[in-house]
Amino acid sequence: MNMFSDLQALTDFLSTGLRLSIPLVFAALGGTLSERAGVFNVALEGCLLAGAFGAALGSFVFISPYAGLLTGIGMALLVGGLLAILAVRLGVNQLVAGLALNILVLGLTSYLSRLLLTGDGRRIVEGFAPYPVPFLADIPLLGPLLFKQDVMTYLMYATVALSWWMLWKTPWGLVLRAVGENPRAVDTAGMAVDRARIIAVLAGCAVAGLGGCYLVLSQVFLFTEHMSAGKGFLALAAVILGRWNPLGALAACLLFGLCDALQLRLQFGQPDVPYQLFSIVPFVASFLALVLFSGKVKPPASIGIRYERGGK
Amino acid sequence: MLTVIGLAHRLRIPIAVAVALLAGASLIALSGVNPFEAYTTLFRGAFLDWYGLGGTLVKTSPLLLAGLAVVIPLRAGLLNIGGEGQIYMGGLGASVAALYLPGLPTLLHIVLCVLAGALAGGLWGLIPAYLKAYRGINEVITAILLNFIAINLVSYLAGGPMMQAGAPYPYSNEISEALWLPLILSGTDAHVGVIIGAVLALVAYYVLNHTTVGFALDTVGAGDAVARYAGIAVRRQLLGAMFVGSACAGLAGSFEVLGLKYRLYHLFSPGFGFDGILVAFLAALNPLLVPVSAFFLSGLKAGALTMQRATGLDGTVIDAIQGIVILFVATSLAFTFRREEWRRFLDKRKLHLAEPPVARAKAEESAR
Incomplete structure (x- = not known):
């Protein structure tokens, strides 16, 4: 394997890794936002799927990927709204609410896609084409990797930077982190705990939905049932590995993406070995990474706990 | 009024299911099929x-x-979402024991196969429990x-080392007929696994609600x-509860292989482990109700096919309806009934209705 001696092959390998990690990055960012505010977001998988379905539907109906993007975000926001009502307002166990939403979204998107998106042809929808940034795209190795991508990839860079800045450099970020650590202090200071949490959940789900949009509008250009295929759950692991920090989540997702690219390459290289042996790789890698590196970090102190004003 | 609210609270799960089925009816109507007809065919089938x-x-x-x-x-506060992986490991354990342990007396061999599945599932479940506890x-x-790892592992083994020579897609050799579980309804595939499961549910109910073991688990929870x-000993309780729970899932995997499929197929479970979470909440986490809720949900699944054939309505609608059911049930379980709070609420309301607002404002003022 002369992958690392050949610049072109290396570029290809790294950009495959980047492409595979982008949906994960969006989902993990969404998870980071809502977990920082003290709400487990197990519904990331559902957000991805809802985003993908919305993207396909919007782009199909309006024949524009931008409309698809908006519809996708809208669908993910619906999931987020339900999660916020159930987990924050009604106090349903956050994990159970998230899992229930995943089941609901899986069934609903399968049913509705058969109802709305089938018929003649495979319903291939309008997507985004790569948009190379002038000059920067010509740099060897880094150029094609970072600057010869489509709008969604640039959007991903922006979202990572923006959420990092928002969380650590703005008053909103402080409130958001505070409701995840010590909601009573926030309440005492006269700010609404539940409102902050609901906003964080909605924002998180919208961002995660972008990952689903990416799957449809930049990768396969059609909706398939259960196309999220566990990415939302991998993203949950990435949230922990990234220590509830957007930059950390980005790093963890890039690691998973590269593992995935590696296993795809191995699959092609060894056609005689059943491919499942290789498709385990990203899951084993993230499991091992969790076990090895997550011992010392502490999650936000009030995660998973509903805040009740009169409570103890 | 209080009794009505109390009764509604006691019946909140059936009410939630009914409301969810009504909401599902609107989904069915989207396809242009009469929801009443669809449900009738489903439940009759x-x-x-x-x-x-x-x-x-x-x-x-x-x-x-x-x-x-x-x-x-969950009695000890651990949410076991690894049931799917544990089912796969259970199926794997049972098939390995069935295919690679020759020359044992039949009865002993069957018991060994079943136990191997339970053990494999239990050990697989111990991994997350250990990582959580320690x-x-x-x-x-x-x-x-671990679910993804187990599913892929079984696919690899069924398509690689254990694959039957010349099989068109990944499955192992057939298990010898002597090891097949007995059937209970002639002419159908129903096997004895459901009876063993119901007995285990009874045992679990007794142990969890009438012994010190159950009390200790509740305290940990x-x-x-x-x-x-x-x-x-908190950690030991956590590990013990998880082992027993996962062993049940492992047993489910054993029974799928020994009672129904007679081979180790890749992807042999269509998400039973995840449906288990649904079953548990539909039963309000009461082991005694688990067989009832499992029977109801499997009826939905089995009837979906009949419904699809009879009405042309796509069966995936049932997946969506299941999602609505669990959402409503989980929500209804979050409400707790506190007699005193409701009484105070009702008294206040009565006061509001009895006195016109102006008079009340005056009364409040004079009270101050």
Whole structure:
């Protein structure tokens, strides 16, 4: 394997890794936002799927990927709204609410896609084409990797930077982190705990939905049932590995993406070995990474706990 | 009024299910099919037809056991979402024992196969429990990753080392007929697994609600500090509850292989482990109700096919309706009934209705 001696092959390998990690990055960012505010977001998988379905539907109906993007975000926001009502307002166990939403979204998107998106042809929808940034795209190795991508990839860079800045450099970020650590202090200071949490959940789900949009509008250009295929759950692991920090989540997702690219390459290289042996790789890698590196970090102190004003 | 609210609270799960089915009716209507007709065909096909009932019972067995796999650890506060992986490991354990242990007396061999599956599932479930108890790593996330690992591992083995020579897609050799589980309804696939599952549910009910073991688990579930103060070995309880729960899921896998498929197929479970979570919450986490909720849900699944054939309505609508059901049930379980609070609320309302607003404002003023 002369992958690392050949610049072109290396570029290809790294950009495959980047492409595979982008949906994960969006989902993990969404998870980071809502977990920082003290709400487990197990519904990331559902957000991805809802985003993908919305993207396909919007782009199909309006024949524009931008409309698809908006519809996708809208669908993910619906999931987020339900999660916020159930987990924050009604106090349903956050994990159970998230899992229930995943089941609901899986069934609903399968049913509705058969109802709305089938018929003649495979319903291939309008997507985004790569948009190379002038000059920067010509740099060897880094150029094609970072600057010869489509709008969604640039959007991903922006979202990572923006959420990092928002969380650590703005008053909103402080409130958001505070409701995840010590909601009573926030309440005492006269700010609404539940409102902050609901906003964080909605924002998180919208961002995660972008990952689903990416799957449809930049990768396969059609909706398939259960196309999220566990990415939302991998993203949950990435949230922990990234220590509830957007930059950390980005790093963890890039690691998973590269593992995935590696296993795809191995699959092609060894056609005689059943491919499942290789498709385990990203899951084993993230499991091992969790076990090895997550011992010392502490999650936000009030995660998973509903805040009740009169409570103890 | 209080009694009505109390009764509604006691019946909140059936009410939630009914409301969810009504909401589902609107989804069915989207397809232009009469919802009433669709539901009638579904339930008639699932419960009132001999072969349909057989099909329902076949699915009840894994759902019931997967439900127990959620209920038991949750008593100690652990959410076991790894049921799917544990089912796969259970199926793997049972098939390995069935295919590679020659020359044993038949009865002993069957018992060994079943136990091998339970053990494999139990050990697989111990991994997230151990990481939670000793390393503080969230058990939900590790269990989810372990699900993917187990599913792919079984696919690899069924398509690689254990694959039958010349098979068109990944499955192992057939298990010798002597090891097949006995059937219970002639002419159908329903096997004895559902009866064993129901017995286990009874045992779980007794142990959890009428012994010190159950009490210790409840204490652990109520909070670390309480349990430690009471002298309970918290970590051991966590591991024990998870092992027993996951062993139930492993058993589900054994029964799928020994009672229904007679081979190790890749992807042999269509998400029974995840449905177990649904079953558990539909039963309000009561082991005694687990068989009932498993029977109901497998009826939905089995009837979906009949419905699809009869009305042309796509069967995936049932997946969506299941999602609505669990959403409503989980929500209804979050409401607790406090007689005193409701009484105060009702009294206040009565006051509001009895006195016109102006008079009340005056009364309040004079009271100050």
